[in-house]
Amino acid sequence: MGYRYCGARPTLTTQSHPPQIVKEQILAETELSHKHLTPELKLHLITPTCRLWTSPPPHSPFLDPFWAFYWPGGQAVSRFILDNAHLVKGKRVLDFGCGCGASGLAAKTSTAKHVTFNDIDKVALEAVLLNGYQNNIVVDSLLSSNLIGSPSGQYDVVLVGDMLYDTEFAHQVLCWLQNLHESGSLVIIGDPGRFALESHPLKKLLMCLGKYELTEATILENRGYTQAFVWTFR
Amino acid sequence: MSLRVLVGCKRVIDYAVKIRVRPDKLGVVTDGVKHSMNPFDEIAIEEAVRLKEKKIAKEVIAVSCGPTQAQETIRTALAMGADRGIHVEIPAKEMEKLEPLHVSKILAKLAEQEQAELVIVGKQAIDDDSNATAQMTAALLDWPQATFASKLEKTDGELEVTREVDGGLETIKVKLPAVVSSDLRLNEPRYATLPNIMKAKKKKIAKMKPKDLGVDLASHLEVVEVVDPPTREAGIKVEDVDTLVTKLKDAGRI
Ligand SMILES: Cc1cc2nc3c(=O)[nH]c(=O)nc-3n(C[C@H](O)[C@H](O)[C@H](O)COP(=O)(O)OP(=O)(O)OC[C@H]3O[C@@H](n4cnc5c(N)ncnc54)[C@H](O)[C@@H]3O)c2cc1C
Ligand SMILES: C[S@@+](CC[C@H](N)C(=O)[O-])C[C@H]1O[C@@H](n2cnc3c(N)ncnc32)[C@H](O)[C@@H]1O
Numbered sequence: 254m255g256y257r258y259c260g261a262r263p264t265l266t267t268q269s270h271p272p273q274i275v276k277e278q279i280l281a282e283t284e285l286s287h288k289h290l291t292p293e294l295k296l297h298l299i300t301p302t303c304r305l306w307t308s309p310p311p312h313s314p315f316l317d318p319f320w321a322f323y324w325p326g327g328q329a330v331s332r333f334i335l336d337n338a339h340l341v342k343g344k345r346v347l348d349f350g351c352g353c354g355a356s357g358l359a360a361k362t363s364t365a366k367h368v369t370f371n372d373i374d375k376v377a378l379e380a381v382l383l384n385g386y387q388n389n390i391v392v393d394s395l396l397s398s399n400l401i402g403s404p405s406g407q408y409d410v411v412l413v414g415d416m417l418y419d420t421e422f423a424h425q426v427l428c429w430l431q432n433l434h435e436s437g438s439l440v441i442i443g444d445p446g447r448f449a450l451e452s453h454p455l456k457k458l459l460m461c462l463g464k465y466e467l468t469e470a471t472i473l474e475n476r477g478y479t480q481a482f483v484w485t486f487r
Numbered sequence: 488m489s490l491r492v493l494v495g496c497k498r499v500i501d502y503a504v505k506i507r508v509r510p511d512k513l514g515v516v517t518d519g520v521k522h523s524m525n526p527f528d529e530i531a532i533e534e535a536v537r538l539k540e541k542k543i544a545k546e547v548i549a550v551s552c553g554p555t556q557a558q559e560t561i562r563t564a565l566a567m568g569a570d571r572g573i574h575v576e577i578p579a580k581e582m583e584k585l586e587p588l589h590v591s592k593i594l595a596k597l598a599e600q601e602q603a604e605l606v607i608v609g610k611q612a613i614d615d616d617s618n619a620t621a622q623m624t625a626a627l628l629d630w631p632q633a634t635f636a637s638k639l640e641k642t643d644g645e646l647e648v649t650r651e652v653d654g655g656l657e658t659i660k661v662k663l664p665a666v667v668s669s670d671l672r673l674n675e676p677r678y679a680t681l682p683n684i685m686k687a688k689k690k691k692i693a694k695m696k697p698k699d700l701g702v703d704l705a706s707h708l709e710v711v712e713v714v715d716p717p718t719r720e721a722g723i724k725v726e727d728v729d730t731l732v733t734k735l736k737d738a739g740r741i
Binding site for chain 2: 307448
């Protein structure tokens with residue numbers, strides 16, 4: 254069965270058409286869901302009604318399908334962007350670690366000029382295309398390279414949904430984001446209160462822009478968290 | 488005040504496995520036998536995660552003292568919502584000689600190092616049934632203890648704990664920091680789902696040895712003999728209540 258893909262996943266060249274097989278697999282293993290903080294966006298996600306919800310990871314045709322869940326931090330960023338459209342209107346936006354792509358799609362809905370969907374998992378970029386299609390939103394560009402450490406310049410706004418889940422990784426990400434902020438980008442971070450952010454020294458440089466109560470379904474997916482927060486550098 | 492909670496989770500023979508005594512009568516067969524997290528420890532982890540959901544706890548640390556495979560137990564705890572793990576490595580062949588006092592010393596030391604304000608462990612492990620780790624950990628730390636908890640509530644700087652005692656339920660207040668042991672009815676652990684399992688893979692598990700914590704594993708107990716419980720004799724079926732009463736009278740039971 255699909256297990257095969259664990260080893261050799263179909264390759265995707267940026268901006269090219271998605272290999273049909275990955276697309277079909279995503280459609281087969283997910284359900285369109287709006288049980289999250291941005292119900293105006295319907296997303297292909299693994300929900301409690303999908304077989305993979307309760308399957309152990311080796312049964313999944315996808316290696317760590319982070320894109321198949323809409324993480325609390327991403328939900329908060331997207332909600333915030335939809336409610337504060339002026340922040341991205343006419344801007345060049347980066348959705349860093351976009352996963353399902355909801356935050357970037359929210360930026361497009363809020364009339365951003367150009368959104369780059371970035372995720373090192375190429376399957377995620379396929380999911381972004383499907384989610385864009387589902388919501389009648391044009392996906393401007395896909396990027397699968399690791400941007401951490403690279404200079405910004407090209408982006409007015411950088412969206413960061415739930416990327417601070419691991420202490421060491423969060424440190425790299427936060428230092429890079431601080432640089433982007435200093436070189437003029439508006440950095441918008443969503444996080445449910447994960448320890449990696451809470452305990453990081455840069456946390457005190459952040460300012461809270463919003464606080465959201467998670468939906469019942471999201472709480473089930475994220476043991477230990479019931480809210481999500483939106484932060485930016487002061 | 489938001490607490491850091493340390494939770495003990497032991498890898499034990501799965502509760503559904505039929506236990507077999509080893510031929511040398513000094514232990515039970517563990518090779519090739521399914522193991523899982525001690526059920527009372529699942530309850531302990533679940534409670535800590537719920538405390539986090541209620542914003543009473545800020546971080547949940549799962550500790551397991553055991554062989555390499557104890558890491559699977561820690562991963563389970565992380566998938567249930569613990570934030571990070573500590574694996575105190577005990578070689579498989581020394582596992583049998585690991586006593587509640589050793590585990591208590593390890594937990595007490597870690598509670599101090601991690602500046603935990605709450606330690607939750609199961610009321611007993613279903614393999615050894617010692618029911619001693621919580622009590623000894625509290626004694627070593629000189630912290631109050633609330634054992635056999637079936638309900639936890641936090642009031643200002645204190646925990647209100649409902650305990651399952653012989654005569655029913657008892658409610659006590661303990662000052663924090665404290666040690667709590669979980670009873671069966673404290674909560675019903677939720678099953679780990681794919682998103683939680685995926686996230687658990689990214690969480691850190693620190694490894695250390697008992698001697699890193701200054702804990703000496705010298706034995707205080709000696710296993711003299713391990714035997715099967717006596718097999719039960721076959722019963723009989725009776726036709727009606729009268730016959731049952733007669734039989735019981737004949738057997739001298741009533
Ligand atoms: C995770 C875990 C936690 C535990 N916690 C506790 C605890 O907190 N307190 C505690 O005391 N024990 C506890 N135990 C032990 C376990 O609950 C005991 O095995 C249990 O108490 C035995 O009762 P039972 O009815 O389930 O046993 P069973 O083996 O099902 O039955 C015991 C006896 O009941 C009679 N019986 C059973 N079914 C019927 C029937 N249908 N009709 C007529 N008679 C019947 C039979 O005489 C039988 O021998 C725990 C075990 C585990 C694995
Ligand atoms: C927890 S998910 C968040 C997804 C999405 N932002 C959301 O909130 O739903 C993290 C995502 O980041 C991606 N990722 C991890 N490291 C990355 C990196 N260095 N650059 C880009 N994406 C990365 C993962 O593949 C994954 O899809």
